Amino acid sequence: MQLKGKTALITGASSGIGEATARHLAKAGAHVVLAARRKERLARLAKRIQDETDVQVLTVATDVTKREQMEALVRQAEEELGSVDILVNNAGVMLLSFLEKDKVDEWEQMVDVNIKGVLFGLHAVLPGMLKRRDGHIINISSVAGHEVFPSSSVYSATKYAVRALSMGMEKELARSGVRVTNISPGAVATELTHHITDTDVTDRFAKQSLTPLESEDIARSIVYAVTQPENVNVNEVIVRPTNRRS
Incomplete structure (x- = not known):
């Protein structure tokens, strides 16, 4: 119960890494605010957490690309x-997708969610954290924010941006009491790949033999970062699969 009395807000909490992180943080004692667009999934997760723990759970349907919704989310959590x-x-x-496919709408969606969503989250929570001189911001980047591969050009650009934001935040907030951690997962078994529309990319994925990580592997790294002593700031964690089959 290292996080007893703390409140954690998780965006994208309806599945994958967000869902696993919410459960692990709750088991560590934190009250959890679950934010995503899919209300039904949030409700199911909230019930599961309440069945497993005695923490408070708040669910708020939220689109992270809407600044006003992120502001309202944090206001409700604070109230x-x-x-x-x-x-x-x-x-x-x-x-x-490969650049030659010219999927401009998808490029724009990634910029809106992966970059602007992070900025709107920062914007909404930072004033309160600075006032209290206490808080921890976890940004989920990716190994694709360290390496670029064919078809990842735009996605990698957004995740490099998240890393750059994390590094800048670390420096600017170093003496403020607000800690910042950048988490870069490798391949994780989540819904992310289900939304790829470029069939050349999906065919390529189908031929790979990599054994991906589970969402719980990333959730544990997040719990590790946020449960360190106050004098410790874990700046970055890279989590990759070993590709070793059991």
């Missing part, structure tokens, strides 16, 4: 739970 001590900027989309 009902007192503060937002941990923000997990997890919402993201991975619409891989």
